Amino acid sequence: MSKLIELKGISKSFDGERVLNHIDLYIRDKEFVTLLGPSGCGKTTTLRLIGGFETPDEGQILFDGVDITQLPPHRRQVNTVFQRYALFPHLNVYDNIAFALKMKKVPVEGTENTAAPKWRHLTRDEIDERVTRMLNMVSLRGFEKRNVTSLSGGQQQRVAIARSLVNEPRVLLLDEPLGALDLKLRKDMQKELKDIQKATNITFIYVTHDQEEALSMSDTVVVMQNGTIQQIGTPTDIYNEPKNAFVADFIGESNILDGTMPADRVVAFDGRTFPCVDGGFEKDEPVDVVIRPEDIDIVDPEKGMLCGTVASTTFKGVHYEYIVDVRGFKWMIQSTDYVEAGKVIGLSIDPDAFHIMHKSEFSGMFGDYSTYSDEMDELSDPNAGVEEEDDAEEATEEA
Ligand SMILES: Nc1ncnc2c1ncn2[C@@H]1O[C@H](COP(=O)(O)OP(=O)(O)OP(=O)(O)O)[C@@H](O)[C@H]1O
Ligand SMILES: [Mg+2]
16 A cells, blocks of 8 residues: 655644644555544644645645645545534435535546546436445435434434545545544444445544544554654554553553563563563663553462552453552552452463563653542542542542
8 A cells, every 4th residue: 555645744833832743644545544642632733734724834745745735625635524514404415415516527528638628517317326325335325305403413424424425535534523422323433434434445534532443443543642643553553562651551551660671571670570572672771561451360469470459449341440559559450350359469460461661751650550549449438428528529620
């Protein structure tokens, strides 16, 4: 797959405030790419630059190798679905989808490659064929005559997607398109969007701050923070090989410990060493050690590599989630085994469950679940009743 869009050294400021800082990114043809990051990190701004609704202060945007940095939106082969999609309220479903096609002009057959091609509108049959294909794709056959204002949020979102795809853009930009939908519908629509992308072969650039959504839909995930790209990779790369403590913390749950690498395939923390599979660090290099909660086995204390006391237990449906105090550091462990709070347990961790990262500007900012467990203590404290309501509110605000 070749590079379709390329952002080269893109920077953008608003009111003297830099919101994008030297962004370098390419997007391959037919790829499903997701920009993922916390609120305010610059996702929408990046999308608007690609769509042509903003111009960068520095840098270049290439499309198929051609500089489009200054090209207005309507001349780019890009369509956008916004979170607050504006359907035409006075038009029915069919006419909403057909709208852009009625405006569209195509070269008259036989004149395409001549010096002066002739242009014509699409015929009624051509429009009907394309709208019907779109209605099928978004499962809205039979809704043609319905007024869009009578549709549910999910159905309206489908109309918005069909409307933006009917023109067959090379690229579809989607800015949190499912944000307004409830969880169940969002999950269904995630799958549907992925299927539509596969069926149409259109490049999707998708924006979300929901890491699960990003991991389940994308070919490539771009993790952003504070106007910079922290990591670009496949969902499994991003999850299994986070580049730094920010990515490890933002994508899923992570215990992140302060350690060193005394040798290849040996990591030291908490005053002792553990076998691991990573290498290539300087001798005794300070590192961040990531261990995912699901990669820790609960064993008898005498068999454990580490020992700790269960501070809290939460039933999560598929597994239990434990906060475990190991010499003052609060670990999160997920396990299908049940253990009571207060019990001393052993922790067993396979060598390949340690993921070793170089130190970064994010070191020390994440990784300990102590605030989390305070909150859990508060929530599970039967005495935190009416008279202590003020305290509880403060604790929630702090968290
Ligand atoms: N037109 C604008 N004028 C001034 N500031 C802006 C403008 N557009 C965006 N910003 C600022 O730029 C920063 C990045 O905004 P952006 O909308 O790209 O974030 P985001 O990652 O999409 O966040 P969210 O998840 O909340 O939608 C924010 O601090 C925002 O306030
Ligand atoms: Mg946004």
